[in-house]
Every structure is written in structure tokens, then in C-alpha cells.
Amino acid sequence: MLGRPGQAQRARCSIASVLVALSAATLVGCSPKGSESEPSMIETYSAEINANPLYAGRRQLVQSQLGLKGTLLVWTQQYQGLEPMIQQMLNNSIRTMTRSFEKIHPEVTVVVEEYPDTIFYQKHKESLKYGLGADVILVHTLMLSSLARDNLIKPIPSKGIESKNFRPKLLKQAKQGERLYGLPFMVDVQALCYNHDHVSAAPKSLKQLKQLASEGISTGLSMSFIQSIWGASGFGAEVFNKQGEPSMNEESWGQWINVLQSLDLEPGIVLMEDPQIMRQYFIEGELSMIPCRSHEFPLLREKLGGEKLGVASLPSINGIPARPEVAGLMLALSPIMSERQETLAKELLLHMTNPDIQQIMAVQWKSLLPVNSKIDFNKHLFPELKQLTEIYDNSTAFTMNEWNAIVGNFEVINDSYKKAINGEIKTDLAIKRINNALQKAIPSQ
Amino acid sequence: MNELSSSNLNTIQSLGFELVHALERPSVLGQVAIIAIAIAIASFLSRWLKPWLKKHDPRITSLLPITISIVLLFLTGSIYKTLDAKFGLINKVGELTALLLAINLLLMLLHHFTQSTRIGFYKRRLILPAFIAFSAFSLTNLISNSSQVFNARLFELFSTDITIGDLFLITFGLYWWIILSSLLTEFLQWSFGLGFSESVQSNKGFYILIRYALIGLGGFAIIGYLGINPTVFGLITGGLSVGLGLGLKEVVSNFASGIWLLIEGALKPGDIINLSSIDQSKDPYEIGSISHLGLRAATIVVQSDNSERIVPNQTFFTSQIQTYTRSQNMIARKVWVGVSYGTDPIYAIELLEQLGSAHPRILKTPKPKAYFANYGESSLNFCLKFWIKEISDGLTISSQINCQIWELFKAKGIEIPFPQAVVHMVNPDPDV
Numbered sequence: 119m120l121g122r123p124g125q126a127q128r129a130r131c132s133i134a135s136v137l138v139a140l141s142a143a144t145l146v147g148c149s150p151k152g153s154e155s156e157p158s159m160i161e162t163y164s165a166e167i168n169a170n171p172l173y174a175g176r177r178q179l180v181q182s183q184l185g186l187k188g189t190l191l192v193w194t195q196q197y198q199g200l201e202p203m204i205q206q207m208l209n210n211s212i213r214t215m216t217r218s219f220e221k222i223h224p225e226v227t228v229v230v231e232e233y234p235d236t237i238f239y240q241k242h243k244e245s246l247k248y249g250l251g252a253d254v255i256l257v258h259t260l261m262l263s264s265l266a267r268d269n270l271i272k273p274i275p276s277k278g279i280e281s282k283n284f285r286p287k288l289l290k291q292a293k294q295g296e297r298l299y300g301l302p303f304m305v306d307v308q309a310l311c312y313n314h315d316h317v318s319a320a321p322k323s324l325k326q327l328k329q330l331a332s333e334g335i336s337t338g339l340s341m342s343f344i345q346s347i348w349g350a351s352g353f354g355a356e357v358f359n360k361q362g363e364p365s366m367n368e369e370s371w372g373q374w375i376n377v378l379q380s381l382d383l384e385p386g387i388v389l390m391e392d393p394q395i396m397r398q399y400f401i402e403g404e405l406s407m408i409p410c411r412s413h414e415f416p417l418l419r420e421k422l423g424g425e426k427l428g429v430a431s432l433p434s435i436n437g438i439p440a441r442p443e444v445a446g447l448m449l450a451l452s453p454i455m456s457e458r459q460e461t462l463a464k465e466l467l468l469h470m471t472n473p474d475i476q477q478i479m480a481v482q483w484k485s486l487l488p489v490n491s492k493i494d495f496n497k498h499l500f501p502e503l504k505q506l507t508e509i510y511d512n513s514t515a516f517t518m519n520e521w522n523a524i525v526g527n528f529e530v531i532n533d534s535y536k537k538a539i540n541g542e543i544k545t546d547l548a549i550k551r552i553n554n555a556l557q558k559a560i561p562s563q
Numbered sequence: 564m565n566e567l568s569s570s571n572l573n574t575i576q577s578l579g580f581e582l583v584h585a586l587e588r589p590s591v592l593g594q595v596a597i598i599a600i601a602i603a604i605a606s607f608l609s610r611w612l613k614p615w616l617k618k619h620d621p622r623i624t625s626l627l628p629i630t631i632s633i634v635l636l637f638l639t640g641s642i643y644k645t646l647d648a649k650f651g652l653i654n655k656v657g658e659l660t661a662l663l664l665a666i667n668l669l670l671m672l673l674h675h676f677t678q679s680t681r682i683g684f685y686k687r688r689l690i691l692p693a694f695i696a697f698s699a700f701s702l703t704n705l706i707s708n709s710s711q712v713f714n715a716r717l718f719e720l721f722s723t724d725i726t727i728g729d730l731f732l733i734t735f736g737l738y739w740w741i742i743l744s745s746l747l748t749e750f751l752q753w754s755f756g757l758g759f760s761e762s763v764q765s766n767k768g769f770y771i772l773i774r775y776a777l778i779g780l781g782g783f784a785i786i787g788y789l790g791i792n793p794t795v796f797g798l799i800t801g802g803l804s805v806g807l808g809l810g811l812k813e814v815v816s817n818f819a820s821g822i823w824l825l826i827e828g829a830l831k832p833g834d835i836i837n838l839s840s841i842d843q844s845k846d847p848y849e850i851g852s853i854s855h856l857g858l859r860a861a862t863i864v865v866q867s868d869n870s871e872r873i874v875p876n877q878t879f880f881t882s883q884i885q886t887y888t889r890s891q892n893m894i895a896r897k898v899w900v901g902v903s904y905g906t907d908p909i910y911a912i913e914l915l916e917q918l919g920s921a922h923p924r925i926l927k928t929p930k931p932k933a934y935f936a937n938y939g940e941s942s943l944n945f946c947l948k949f950w951i952k953e954i955s956d957g958l959t960i961s962s963q964i965n966c967q968i969w970e971l972f973k974a975k976g977i978e979i980p981f982p983q984a985v986v987h988m989v990n991p992d993p994d995v
Contacts, residue, residue: 188584188587189580189581189583189584189587190584191581191584227580229577229580229581229584231577231707231708231711232708232711233708244651245705246649247649247650247651248591248594248649248651248652248655248705249585249588249590249591249594249649249651249652250585250588250591250651250652250705250706253584454588454590454649455588456587456588456589458587459584459587459588
């Protein structure tokens with residue numbers, strides 16, 4: 119029957135291929151969904167939501183959402199500069215959300231993959247060439263504009279999206295014209311972190327900060343442009359005006375830079391370039407106060423130990439509250455999905471930005487503000503969140519175009535700014551250079 | 564499914580889901596369909612053109628389906644690009660097919676210049692599997708994060724996590740390394756210009772050792788890379804030492820004998836030995852040639868009937884072996900002949916030596932020598948001793964010499980008598 123050795127070999131190969139395919143199909147059919155336990159906090163919280171008549175309508179699915187089936191692919195990033203603990207928390211939050219989504223829609227499978235941030239965007243771009251890649255990607259706010267410009271993400275269909283459910287500043291960061299390119303997933307603000315062992319109360323003004331420094335309370339401040347714009351507003355300085363045009367006033371910015379120069383000369387205050395080194399000194403107790411991002415709170419809490427970590431707003435200057443920039447992570451959609459995948463992706467986006475889910479994440483982290491405009495967590499139980507809300511209310515949110523201009527000229531901006539602080543060039547020259555760079559970027563959009 | 568197995572299988576299951584997910588997209592499904600159609604058309608066209616091509620150049624026949632596939636794929640890729648549709652997959656498959664074509668062309672060129680029959684073997688066992696693995700990896704990498712797939716933990720072994728990648732390394736990796744070791748050894752042999760020189764047999768043992776050393780090195784490297792603690796093997800061998808000593812005594816003995824034989828070079832592939840020294844063969848001149856010397860046993864081809872005997876190495880190590888090719892291949896043979904009483908023995912010796920010197924396959928040095936051996940019952944017995952190059956020619960040359968002796972003695976009138984006896988009676992009685 120199989121007389122020639124070639125035929126026998128081909129038959130063996132065919133049988134082997136069929137067996138491998140059957141094995142793969144069996145493995146795919148073996149669903150692991152029911153085998154892992156959910157964090158108990160979600161179960162408790164979910165039970166409370168379901169029992170509370172106030173929330174009776176919030177978890178009911180509309181008819182169109184029932185019977186969803188298919189597979190979704192979500193790509194997230196492994197941030198190389200992020201502490202492993204924080205990265206793990208981020209991964210856990212995302213996986214918790216996707217699993218809760220799968221529980222609501224049992225016939226949907228969500229596959230989450232992580233790629234290093236150094237290759238993430240390149241990988242996404244390459245995959246699109248093949249028609250492959252994720253349906254939903256988690257991107258940093260400042261990358262949204264370049265992704266939209268290169269058609270690497272698509273506008274989120276407005277149907278079903280209630281804009282008023284989200285904090286307006288965050289939506290502003292994801293909108294270009296009338297098109298919404300991302301849904302806010304995580305908001306990250308800049309606060310002042312201090313060590314309770316060294317500092318009983320955080321300084322409310324720059325004057326108080328200087329006073330504490332002279333008393334031996336060491337403080338670190340950043341000399342990078344983005345990390346230090348919080349104080350410029352104290353002199354009426356801004357980066358962009360209300361029309362989104364670069365409007366860095368040389369005099370105002372010069373005053374702020376002069377203040378930074380004088381602070382650098384103060385004993386007990388040090389200006390540092392590298393935020394990671396500054397954080398390390400804070401953890402080791404060499405610095406008692408530093409500006410910090412809200413996503414770092416869990417790490418600092420663990421490293422400092424106990425209740426040592428204090429969080430406050432950055433000090434006001436000339437009676438004007440500090441206005442740090444606000445950024446974070448956004449959920450964006452791939453431009454090449456099937457119709458079903460797009461429906462599923464949108465449902466997932468709505469699920470992950472659902473107030474309940476966001477509040478659970480905020481409570482777990484004890485450092486993240488929900489992205490939703492209406493939140494009802496207990497401000498006494500979570501004082502950090504209360505503090506963050508105040509910081510957020512005063513913060514500056516750059517639009518997509520503004521972020522694009524900053525990111526596109528980041529080296530020039532940072533280099534000029536640093537040289538001005540170090541006295542290597544005059545401040546008005548530095549501000550002029552930055553303004554020019556920003557102006558070149560903005561009109562081309 | 565328990566938690567352990569579910570976490571092991573998650574990544575593999577995810578790969579399956581991602582494949583399904585990819586095929587849901589019209590852009591991907593379209594490209595896959597185009598690729599399948601292109602390959603089918605190429606297969607059909609090449610079968611149709613095969614008879615015509617075989618007349619002109621049969622070598623191109625094997626390359627035809629690949630070539631047509633490449634042309635079709637790049638053509639459709641260009642059309643897709645013009646239509647602003649996604650064509651990356653088509654291009655990728657086209658690139659892989661082009662790589663396959665390049666590999667085939669390179670091997671054809673290699674075969675043309677070296678005329679080596681081993682190229683086909685390495686193509687099937689080493690190069691094509693490597694190409695298939697590379698293609699599978701490339702295509703998997705498009706769909707999924709292949710590093711996550713390969714780093715998925717399967718089970719624990721001696722406190723070391725074994726992943727899918729590790730499993731591939733242990734199985735396919737080791738297999739490829741064994742084949743590659745064989746290739747490296749053959750390349751070394753070819754590089755150092757052994758060719759068909761007389762020293763092939765003596766150096767083959769040396770290269771067998773190199774090959775086994777490479778395989779051993781590869782094995783240890785893989786174990787080291789996996790992170791398995793080598794002290795574990797010490798514990799295992801220590802625990803099994805009694806068992807090894809008793810139960811595996813013969814195996815270890817054969818293994819050690821094989822290594823020693825290869826190092827010493829006392830026996831090597833190509834040697835011709837007398838089989839009666841190692842077995843109960845009744846024929847004292849049963850000879851065989853060693854075709855393969857492995858680590859456990861040697862394979863001997865019996866010259867009389869071309870059968871093969873597998874003889875454990877220990878036998879060679881502990882027995883006295885008669886070999887005809889140890890230091891040189893020359894062997895002496897003798898033919899015996901008796902002539903009638905009355906024949907001049909000096910003349911007979913002269914004739915025999917002339918015959919021996921005239922035979923083309925009898926060595927001139929040492930010279931063939933004839934001897935008057937003894938006074939037999941029926942004849943004067945002579946022996947012609949001569950040297951030949953190959954032991955396997957002994958019987959043939961002896962037969963030829965015997966025939967020539969018969970012809971020559973007949974021509975010279977020298978009788979080769981039948982066995983006979985002369986009876987002398989003592990005190991004969993006239994009446995009887």
C-alpha cells in the first residue's frame with residue numbers, strides 16, 4: 119500500500135501533524151478560567167454593589183452587551199524604568215480587570231501580553247503591517263498624539279461613551295478635535311512626598327520649605343523641565359496659552375529659573391536630574407522631602423515602612439497653588455480589527471474605566487485617583503486619595519498636540535532648561551529656544 | 564484542571580487563542596487565503612511542467628514549486644500594497660520561501676563541487692528541520708510574544724523550572740547538536756585532506772572520539788544552560804554506583820573498552836581480522852573486516868558471506884585477536900605441491916619461484932621463495948611462500964598459483980603423483 123519510502127514518510131508526517139493539531143485543539147479547549155481565585159476584595163465589593171439599591175442599575179448589561187463572544191488581545195508595557203513592584207501591581211490590576219470582564223462575558227477570552235516599553239511601539243507598528251497585533255493597547259498619555267498621527271490607533275467610536283463620566287482634563291488629553299483617541303485608564307499626578315520621621319507637617323509654601331531646609335530637613339527637587347513646571351505658575355508662567363500656542367514668557371520663566379538656582383544654593387536643598395536616584399536617597403533617608411508621582415506611593419510606603427510616608431501638595435509660590443502636569447495611561451484601539459473585535463474592545467474599555475472597577479484599583483493602590491468624574495470613596499478612610507484630588511484639581515493637563523510638541527523636542531527643551539539652571543546660558547535665551555522649538559512643532563499639526 | 568497544570572498550559576492556550584483571534588481579522592484571513600492559493604497553484608504548475616523540465620535539467624525540478632511560489636507571493640504582495648491593504652504576512656511567507664530556495668541552491672552548488680553523498684543526509688536531518696523551526700518561530704513571533712511562550716514553565720526537575728524552551732532544547736536541540744557534531748567531524752576530516760589516503764582507517768577512530776567528545780560537551784552545555792545542578796548527577800551516580808557496578812557492569816565495560824580501543828588504535832574501522840580468534844567458527848581462516856567501531860560494540864562484515872556480526876568491544880579488549888592490518892597490510896600465503904620422486908628438486912624450486920615472481924598480484928618485495936619441505940610418502944613436497952597486499956585476495960591468488968603450477972609442471976613433464984606406496988616383500992617363498 120505504501121510501497122515507496124517517500125510515501126511512507128509523507129504519511130507519517132501527515133499523521134504527526136494531525137496529532138499535533140488535535141493536541142493543540144484539546145489544550146485550547148481546556149479553559150483555565152474557573153481555576154484561579156479572584157482577590158477577595160473584589161468579591162466583597164461586588165457583593166456590596168449588588169446588594170446596595172443605590173447601585174442597582176449600574177451592573178446591568180444592556181441587551182446588546184449580552185451574548186458577546188470572541189477573543190480580545192490586549193498589549194501592555196513592561197516599563198524598564200519602573201520598579202518591579204509597581205510593574206507587578208500594574209500587571210495585576212490589568213489582569214484582575216480582564217478576568218472580571220471574562221466573568222461577565224463567559225464566552226469572551228481576553229489575552230494580555232506584555233512587551234518592554236523600549237520595543238512596544240515598534241512592535242505595535244510592525245504588527246499592524248501584517249494585519250496582526252493587539253485590539254487594545256495601553257499607552258502613555260504623551261504618546262497618544264504620535265500614534266494618532268501615524269494612524270497606529272483609531273478614534274474610539276463615540277456611541278456608548280458617556281464623556282461626562284470621565285474627568286474633563288483627562289479627556290482633553292485624549293481628544294483631537296472631536297475625535298477621542300483614548301480612554302483614560304490611570305491618572306498620575308505629582309505630589310510632595312515626605313518622611314514623617316523627619317517632618318511632622320509638609321510645607322505649604324516655598325518659604326516654609328526653605329525654612330525647613332535651613333533647619334536641616336533635606337529636600338530634593340528635580341531640574342528636569344516637566345518635573346519642575348509645578349512652580350512656574352507662581353510667577354504667572356505657562357507653557358501654552360488657552361489656544362494651545364506656546365507662550366513661555368521669558369520674564370516669568372526667568373523668575374522661576376532664578377528661584378530654582380537660589381534653591382540649589384540653599385543648604386539642605388539639592389537639585390537632581392535623575393528622579394530614580396532622588397527616590398533612592400529618599401528611601402535611604404538621605405532626603406526627607408522629594409517631589410514624587412502618585413504611582414510610586416506603594417513602593418515608597420513599603421520601602422520606608424509603617425506609616426512613615428506623608429503625601430501633600432507641592433508648595434505654593436506667591437500664594438498661587440502649585441500646578442504640576444498630570445499624565446497617565448490611556449487605553450487605545452487598534453485600527454485594524456474585525457467588527458466583532460471592535461465591539462468587544464469597546465466593551466472592555468468601558469469595563470476597565472467603569473467607576474466600580476476604577477475605585478477598586480484606587481483602593482488597592484491607595485495612590486491612584488479614579489479616572490471618573492463622579493467618585494464616592496470615603497475620604498476619611500483614604501486621605502491620600504483626598505490629597506490627590508486636591509492636587510489634581512490644580513494640575514495642568516496638556517492636550518495631545520501640546521504633548522506632541524513637548525515630546526518631539528524633549529532633548530532641546532530639557533537641555534536648554536538645565537543649562538539655564540546651571541548658569542551655562544542665559545535664562546531668556548533658554549526660554550527663547552524652548553519657545554521656538556515648541557512653535558515649530560505646533561503649527562505643523 | 565488543577566492550578567499547577569493550568570498555569571503551565573496558560574501560555575500555550577493563549578497562543579491558540581491568539582491564532583484564532585488573528586484569523587478573525589479579514590485582513591489576516593485574506594492574506595492566509597492568498598498564501599494557500601499561491602502554494603496550491605505553484606504545486607499544480609510544477610507538476611504540469613515537471614515532465615518537460617526533467618528532459619532539460621532534472622535538478623531544477625525540485626526547485627520549481629518553490630520558485631513559482633515566490634513569484635506568486637511577491638506578485639500578490641505588490642498588488643496588495645498598491646491597494647493599500649495589509650500585505651506583511653504575504654511578504655513574510657515570500658521571504659521564508661526565498662530563504663528555502665537559497666538553501667536549496669547552496670546545497671546544490673555544494674554537491675556539484677564536492678560530489679559528497681552526505682549532503683542529502685544533512686539536508687534532511689539538519690538543515691530542513693532547522694529551517695522549519697526557524698519559520699515556525701518567525702510566524703509564531705508575529706502572532707504572539709514567543710519569548711513568553713518559550714519561557715512558560717512546564718514542570719520542576721531537581722529544583723529547576725523546566726520551560727517549553729528548555730524542553731525543545733533537550734529534545735530537538737540535542738538532536739541537532741548530535742547531527743551537527745557529525746557534520747563538524749566530517750568537515751574536519753575533509754579539511755585536513757584525508758580523502759582516500761591510506762591513513763583513513765587510522766584517523767577515523769580519532770574523529771569518532773572527537774565526535775563523541777563534541778556530543779558530550781553539547782550535552783553538558785545544555786544541562787548547564789538549563790540550570791540543572793550538576794551535583795545532582797553526582798548524587799544519582801553515587802546512589803546507583805552499586806547498580807552500575809553489578810547490573811551495568813557489561814555495558815560500562817564495553818563502553819570503556821570502546822574508548823580505549825579508539826584511543827589506542829589497536830583496532831579501527833577497515834581492519835581485517837581472523838574471526839576464529841573471537842568466536843567458535845570452525846573455519847580457521849574465516850576473515851572479516853571491521854566496518855564500524857562504536858562505543859559498545861563493533862560491526863564486522865564476514866567476507867565469506869557478507870553477513871555482519873556485532874561483537875561487544877570487551878571481546879576485543881580481553882581476547883587475543885589476529886589482525887592482518889594492524890601496522891601494515893602485507894600478508895604471507897603458502898601453497899603446497901608434491902612432485903614425483905625422480906624430479907630434480909632444485910629445478911622444481913626454480914620453476915616455483917619463477918611462477919611466484921611472474922604473478923602480477925604477488926609482491927616483488929619480499930621475493931616469493933620456494934622450499935623443499937620434506938620427503939613425503941608419495942611425493943617430494945615443496946612449499947611456495949609469497950606475499951600479497953590484501954588478505955582478502957589470498958584465496959584467489961592461491962588458486963591461480965595452483966592452476967599455474969599444474970600447467971607449468973605438465974608442460975615441463977613433471978609429474979604430480981597420486982598418493983602411492985611401494986611395497987617391498989622380505990624372504991619371498993617361490994611356491995607362494
